Amino acid sequence: MVKSGITKEEIIAWGGAEVFNQALAMCNAGDVSDVRYDDEKLEISGKIIRENGWGMPVSLTLKDRGTVKSHCPCYHNQKLGQICPHVVAIAIAQMVIEMDDEPEETAETRQPGEDAPGEAAEEEYIEVPMKPAMYAYVSGSRASLSIAVDAWYGDIDFPAC
Ligand SMILES: [Zn+2]
Incomplete structure (x- = not known):
């Protein structure tokens, strides 16, 4: 799996802690779906399920030095030009997908002869x-x-x- 390598600190820096918490609530409520990462365009895209059942398409492009270009049809994003909770929510969802994927990758990357076993074991805690x-x-x-x-x-x- 190709990873964006996105971190929680990065995501909080885009829109602040309040937007992050609103976005986290959307993720926890199961309102985020179809999240995927395109490593050629450096784009995370997904859908936010609204109250009427519509899957609102949202995407963001990762730029240099932790900046981000976001696309969302909502008022905050379009009219105010702000990073909205919807954009942050798909970024969190992508981060969670990447975190879930980690144990497998660790097993794969630890080939015989690479890192000293002692060191590798310590880093896991x-x-x-x-x-x-x-x-x-x-x-x-x-x-x-x-x-x-x-x-x-x-x-x-x-x-x-
Ligand atoms: Zn939005």
Whole structure:
């Protein structure tokens, strides 16, 4: 699998923490679909499922030095020229796909004779705080509410329900 190598820090830098949290809520609510990365165009594209069921096409092109060119039909993006939560949401979804893919890649890249086994084993462990920070992401309307609860151990996010 070809990876964009996109990081959480990079994504937060585009639109700030608030936009990131809104985008994360969309991902947790399952509103993001068809996310893919094109390594020739350096483009991440996908769809945001709106309340009426329409899959809104969103894409972004990765530029040099952490900047990004985004395409989204929404008001924020078109009229205000801002990085919107929709763009950030497909970037998060792509990052998650790449993270899920990692264990396989590690196994592949560790060919016999490469890195010393001791070193490689040590790198796989990271220290995180014992007590997670709990976050609840609420979305929807009075008629239909969804709440996703996440536990953050340092920088690592686990869906708690
Ligand atoms: Zn948008």
